[in-house]
Amino acid sequence: MPNAPSASNVPRVATLTISDSRTDDDDQGGPELRRLLAAAGFQLGAHAIVPDGVDAVRAAVKALCADPEIDAVVTTGGTGISPRDQTTEAIEGLLDRRLDGFGEAFRRLSWDQVGPRAILSRALAGTVAGKIVVALPGSPRALALAVEQILASLLPHAVAVARGGGHHR
Numbered sequence: 001m002p003n004a005p006s007a008s009n010v011p012r013v014a015t016l017t018i019s020d021s022r023t024d025d026d027d028q029g030g031p032e033l034r035r036l037l038a039a040a041g042f043q044l045g046a047h048a049i050v051p052d053g054v055d056a057v058r059a060a061v062k063a064l065c066a067d068p069e070i071d072a073v074v075t076t077g078g079t080g081i082s083p084r085d086q087t088t089e090a091i092e093g094l095l096d097r098r099l100d101g102f103g104e105a106f107r108r109l110s111w112d113q114v115g116p117r118a119i120l121s122r123a124l125a126g127t128v129a130g131k132i133v134v135a136l137p138g139s140p141r142a143l144a145l146a147v148e149q150i151l152a153s154l155l156p157h158a159v160a161v162a163r164g165g166g167h168h169r
Contacts, residue, residue, distance in 0.1 A: 010042060010043050010156070011043065011071040011132075011155055012043040012070055012071050013070075013071065013073070013155070014044075014046045014070045014072070014073045014074075015030060015033050015034055015037070015045075015047045015073070015074050015075070016030075016047070016048055016057075016060055016061070016074075016075040017029050017030035017047075017048075017077055018051075018052060018077040018087045019049060019051070019077045019078070019138070020051050020052045023049065027049055028140060029077055029139075029140065029143060032143055033136070034047060036144055036147040037074065040148070040152035041152070046064065046067075046070075052078055052085070053086060054086050054089055054090040054093070057075070057086065057087055061090070061091060061094055064131075065129045065131045066129065071131060071159045071163075072132040072133070072134065072155060072159055073131060074135075074136060074151070075087055075134070075135045076136050076138050076143060077138035078090075078138070079122045079135050079137050079138075080121065080137065081122070087122075087135050088122040088124055088135060091124065091126070091128075094133070095133070096126070096127045096128060096130075097126050097127045098124070098126040099125040099126050099127075099132075102123070102124065103125065105150055106121065106123045106136075106146055107119060107121055110142065110145060113141065113145065121137055123136050123137060123146070127162050130163055130164075131162065132158050134146070
């Protein structure tokens, strides 16, 4: 069954750092994202660093979404407006359903921290093959905001609904 829940019903989350310039030695976003997700009580799945670019990001996200052990994929990096930032385009092309409210909520909360610069973020979320996929900026501060104020409480319910076992109330 492709969308079977994790053994303990705690979502298992895979992570990706999207960057042409980061390596395992200097990636700050990936380890911070994983620390935050673990602190929020999630099980951690695989992590990889994926180069910027639509094809590479799509291939990595599709592979993780095909893994029956993974309930959600959260990426960090590539959601800004620089020419190399293509994470949003890559993931948008895969989405079965967009969760527009995620990006709206993230930018609203970011406004309190960084003011008008919040509108430069193209953070997004949606479903791919019954899995939740979230694209976050690379900033450790933005990661903390997203995980602590949105994903910690939302992700378990979103995973249950996406796999057909929960209902909106």
